[in-house]
Amino acid sequence: MIILFISFMTLIPFLGFSPYIMRIMILSGIYIILALSLNLLTGFTGIVCLGHAAFYGIGAYTSALLAIHFDLSFVFTAIAGGVVAAFFGLLLGLPTLRLNGTYLSMVTLGFCEIVRLVGLNWMSLTRGPMGLTGIPFPKILGWVIDRDAEYFYLVLILIIMTWVILNNLIQSRAGIALIAIREDEVAAEAMGINILKYKVLAFAISAFFAGIAGSFYAHYASFINPQSFTFDESIQILSMVILGGMGSNLGVALGAIVLVSVPEMLRGLQEYRMLIYGAVLVIMMLTRPQGILGNPKALKIPRNN
């Protein structure tokens, strides 16, 4: 079944879609990676992160700068982007020692805004609002990726890697610990799970994959500026996880595809798009808070009060 699906996906570039459709599919791919990575944090560990775009942006800027100044291979810039983002994820995970729930979400929001403002003001490194231009095409072992089909395959490989690694992680001991933390932190601690260690781990891994997505985006778009990594972007990624269903990898991937392609289909409605978007979020929460394919258990149901 999976093999069938993957072989179908490899055929897509040969089906003669227009560059516009290919572009939407590649963008969906980037968001699938982002949504999968956020799902680890929000869906499985129960931390609502309002600053995922910051990791995305850190990864994008890191690899863009490395590629522009040192002309390194994509393998290296992507891993570097992931590692730097993971480092910031680690830093952001440390306050979880003291903070919970809404307060932690607000720290992630503050972090996201600070990263954006540093990006806007650190002119010598990031060129501020003008952004970084002329990011070279990704190169892998001398192979230069510059056609839509090649980008498509690259993002497909990245999605499969992210999916396999995160899926294995969730089924491992560490993953079970994360789910235990989500279900009941106090009980998990009583069972001998080191809460801080696992939460920091979740932050770092989640940030790592967001950084890789950022790295791909930087090479693909060949231009980045802080405007691409705002709080709205964080909300967009979070909405994909929520719409698709927290704690379901298939669900969030679906959520990413829906939220990238539906606004494209609604292009005719122009300014009403975001209006509908906001209304959909509210209606979704009121009618089906667990998302399209989500597990209702992934939402913490308070026992008292």
Added chain:
Amino acid sequence: MLFQQLINGLTLGSTYALTAVGYSMVFGILGLVNFSHGSVYTVGAFLTLIFFTALKFNFFVSFLLSIILTGLLGILIDRISLYPLRKRNAPKVTSLISTIGVSIFLQNLIMITWGSETKKFPLVINRGSINLFGANISTLQIMIFSMCIVLMVSLNIMIQKTRVGKAMRATAQNSKAAMLMGININAIIMITFFMGSSLASVAGTMVGMYYQTIDPYIGYMAGLKAFAAAVLGGIGVLPGAIVGGLSIGVIEAIAAGYLNAGYRDAIAFAVLVLMLIVKPSGLLGKQASKKV
């Protein structure tokens, strides 16, 4: 220079304090960060402007209408996006996301109805300025500051002395017990939303008058800064909102004067993150014991 920055900081800080009250009161009673509050602030500022310039009402009538309508909008937001979730005892995350949805909806509604370009806010009150210790203080600044302080102090007195205030405090402490004591929880929540939102409208209008321009995005930063102020002072504690708002205003003005002005907006977030890490309960808040 320093004194001038201090005056500017206190003026803006007092409007942050007014906006922070909305976050603080809702958090105190529902334990929820109301993300739509920033957009409500924008709606308040726009309503005043529309009544005043397009419908040619008297300024004070426009202001009053805006305060009432924005307050009602607050109730409406609660009724539509939060009340059904509360009734089902849904998890907090869903309410948080629901308010984010409302926020996106409102901001875009403003952009569609009134356009996304910056609008001129007419200068209503201009009585010149006075010179004090080398700083220029305009009458508008004095008016904004004193109005905010008067509103905050009277709100505090209301919460501490009146029956409604007592009921609000009881609901914040333990809503179930308050209900058993015969307090109409839903009415209290409605009053809370009404007051929080109408104060946001006052703050939005004041800032519009102060800068003489408004655009649909003003509520975003103002809302986040006010939230930072509420956290700094101690979320859920009303005097904390005043302390937090004024502190954020002053810190930001001084930092913008002496450091890179581009980082002005980052200051509030740095304060927010640091405060949450060091003392999440805020300057005036009490550390809540963790319930198991």
